[in-house]
Amino acid sequence: MSDVLELVDVSVVREGRALVEDVSWSVKEGERWVILGPNGAGKTTLLNIASSYLYPSSGTATILGERLGKVDVFELRPRIGMTSSALAEKLPRGQTVLQTVLTAAYGMTAGWHEHYDPVDEQRALAFLDRLGMNTHLDRKFGTLSEGERKRTQIARAMMTDPELLLLDEPAAGLDLGGREDLVRRLGRLARDPYAPSMIMVTHHVEEIPPGFTHVLMIRQGKVLTAGPVETELTSANLSRCFGLPLIVEHNGGRWTAQGLPLG
Ligand SMILES: Nc1ncnc2c1ncn2[C@@H]1O[C@H](COP(=O)(O)OP(=O)(O)OP(=O)(O)O)[C@@H](O)[C@H]1O
Numbered sequence: 001m002s003d004v005l006e007l008v009d010v011s012v013v014r015e016g017r018a019l020v021e022d023v024s025w026s027v028k029e030g031e032r033w034v035i036l037g038p039n040g041a042g043k044t045t046l047l048n049i050a051s052s053y054l055y056p057s058s059g060t061a062t063i064l065g066e067r068l069g070k071v072d073v074f075e076l077r078p079r080i081g082m083t084s085s086a087l088a089e090k091l092p093r094g095q096t097v098l099q100t101v102l103t104a105a106y107g108m109t110a111g112w113h114e115h116y117d118p119v120d121e122q123r124a125l126a127f128l129d130r131l132g133m134n135t136h137l138d139r140k141f142g143t144l145s146e147g148e149r150k151r152t153q154i155a156r157a158m159m160t161d162p163e164l165l166l167l168d169e170p171a172a173g174l175d176l177g178g179r180e181d182l183v184r185r186l187g188r189l190a191r192d193p194y195a196p197s198m199i200m201v202t203h204h205v206e207e208i209p210p211g212f213t214h215v216l217m218i219r220q221g222k223v224l225t226a227g228p229v230e231t232e233l234t235s236a237n238l239s240r241c242f243g244l245p246l247i248v249e250h251n252g253g254r255w256t257a258q259g260l261p262l263g
Pocket residue numbers: 014015019037038039040041042043044045046
């Protein structure tokens with residue numbers, strides 16, 4: 001299996017501080033990774049490198065076989081789909097859901113033209129249908145609920161047919177029903193052999209969709225563990241990662257974590 005992402009001794013230094021430090025990590029084709037870690041651990045920084053928007057201060061990053069720094073990122077970026085709250089903020093609030101997804105095919109956050117390829121429109125409709133947004137096609141992006149916005153963004157990220165899909169806290173801000181709906185949809189995507197390789201950032205093990213195969217835990221910029229969920233997502237590792245005693249359970253493909261009872 002070929003490498004989708006390979007980081008070797010990657011550090012990112014800002015204002016004399018390492019945001020991530022000596023990270024070595026490889027993601028193979030078809031793997032679905034979750035990145036877990038507390039606030040400020042460096043999760044978004046890692047995704048920004050994986051999406052080619054951030055260059056390491058030292059070490060090497062190879063994305064989809066292309067070495068960052070030696071590749072034309074404008075050729076690489078359409079091969080990567082990404083969703084995050086920072087990207088959502090850049091999307092025009094006045095565009096409809098369909099326009100929001102369609103414009104991704106042309107590598108733009110804005111700029112609606114009347115003449116889109118009917119094939120692209122069919123693809124946009126199919127992704128929106130898959131994410132349960134087909135009844136909201138004409139709604140303005142800015143009027144959507146948090147959950148609807150997240151689902152629209154995922155459909156948008158799928159538009160370029162990416163080989164790598166990066167999701168930064170896709171379930172943040174969702175209510176219980178919205179979270180369960182999204183986890184189910186992402187689980188379906190994770191099990192689809194034709195779906196892209198996926199990396200999802202979250203703070204909560206409850207948000208890990210079934211079908212996700214690997215976990216990377218990061219704390220204060222350093223990798224604590226990286227490997228298959230079955231062996232690495234343990235109470236001991238998660239406790240170390242979040243800095244408090246936790247019990248992790250795995251039931252029916254889903255994960256839960258809770259603090260040890262007091263006393
Ligand atoms: N441009 C920058 N200059 C200085 N510090 C930065 C910069 N960007 C990020 N940081 C810091 O780097 C650390 C890691 O940030 P990052 O956004 O990767 O964390 P995170 O794990 O995604 O956190 P969260 O769970 O809160 O989203 C944080 O302490 C953040 O304040």
